[in-house]
Amino acid sequence: MGTVTPRPQPGNPKPRLFRLAEHQAIINRMGFNNDGVEALCERLAHVRYRGILGVNIGKNFDTPIEQAVDDYLLCLDKTYPVASYIAINISSPNTKNLRQLQGVSELDALLGALKSRQTALADQYGNYVPIVLKIAPDLDTGQINNIADALRRHRIDAVIATNTTLGREGVEKSPLAAEAGGLSGSPLFEKSTAVIRSLAQALAGELPIIAAGGITSGKRARAKLEAGATLVQIYSGLIYSGPQLVAECVEATNM
Ligand SMILES: Cc1cc2nc3c(=O)[nH]c(=O)nc-3n(C[C@H](O)[C@H](O)[C@H](O)COP(=O)(O)O)c2cc1C
Incomplete structure (x- = not known):
């Protein structure tokens, strides 16, 4: 679910989603269109689904980046009782300055605040809900190593690699490539598999990596595990291939 923000917001003006069908790709600049965290929790309270339900949280587009931590803490508080795990989105390219939170000092402050609030909430509810950090694919090895250090230091439960890319490699010729x-x-x-490889090396098995990015076949799901991931997520592949892709991935990763 998500990304959800503290207050409702409309997201970017339409059109904001483009299918590059010949590349099995999508460019989106949705901008966290959502009804706000209260509405999400109200809806989830009536859902009978009993599977794993991850909730992805972010900040409102008009919250100054210096106050971003407050938005994440508020969303953590509200979603804690309804989520199986909570994903911290600091990697969307469609919210101005959001990716700055991947910087060393910003990340240290954010993860420190989230970890101590998680500890308090676990005590309050008698239930430990894991926190997972979702990162961008547009990072060099130095940045990935810094993020890995912060994840270990703050005992974050897992990492999702990756979100969408600002790069246009492989789609340069598409008339839609210039869309923001x-x-x-x-x-x-x-690109996202390379991030997993670097992360796996830096984390040395200390916390699990959840792979996302370009899984369009069972073979590719398997390649993510071989690169060091323990779980996979599918978004765009599901749009082009439909739900049978899930069965194909299960089959191919049954190692
Ligand atoms: C239309 C669309 C909306 C998305 N919205 C979000 C979002 O709100 N929060 C988030 O963390 N990632 C979001 N993503 C990124 C996906 O969750 C995923 O990380 C990314 O698309 C890479 O996986 P894929 O290649 O399987 O699509 C979105 C992707 C698409 C295509």
Whole structure:
């Protein structure tokens, strides 16, 4: 679910989602269109689904980046009782300055605040809900190592690699390549898998990696596990291939 923000917001003006069908890719600049965290929790209270339900949280577009921590803490408080795990989104390219939170000092402050609130909430509810950090694919090895250090230091439960990319490698010739937003789907595969490889090395198995990015076949799901992930997520691939892709991934990763 998500990304959800403290207050409702409309997201970016339409059109804001573009299918590059010949590349099995998508460019989106949705901008966290959502009804706000209260509405999400109200809806989830009536859901009978009993599977794993991850809630992805973010900040409102008009919250100054210096106050971003407050938005995440508020969303953590509200979603804690309804989520199986909570994903911290600091990697969407469609909210101005959001990716700055991946910087060393910003990340240290954010993860420190979230960890101590998680500890208090676990005590309050008698239930430990894991916190997962979702990162961008547009990071160099130094940045990935810094993020890995912060994840270990703050005992974050897992990491999702990756969100969409600002790069346009592989779709340069598409008339839609110049649209602003994050690119997902098939052309993202190599870039996000390379992030998993670096992360796996830096984390040395200390916390699990959840792979996302360009999984369009069972073979690619398997390649994510071989790169060091323990779980996979599918978004764009599901749009182009439909739910049978899930069965194909299960089959291919049954190692
Ligand atoms: C239309 C669309 C909306 C998305 N919205 C979000 C979002 O709100 N929060 C988030 O963390 N990632 C969001 N993503 C990113 C996906 O969750 C995923 O990380 C990314 O698309 C890479 O995986 P894929 O290649 O399988 O699509 C969105 C992707 C698409 C295509």
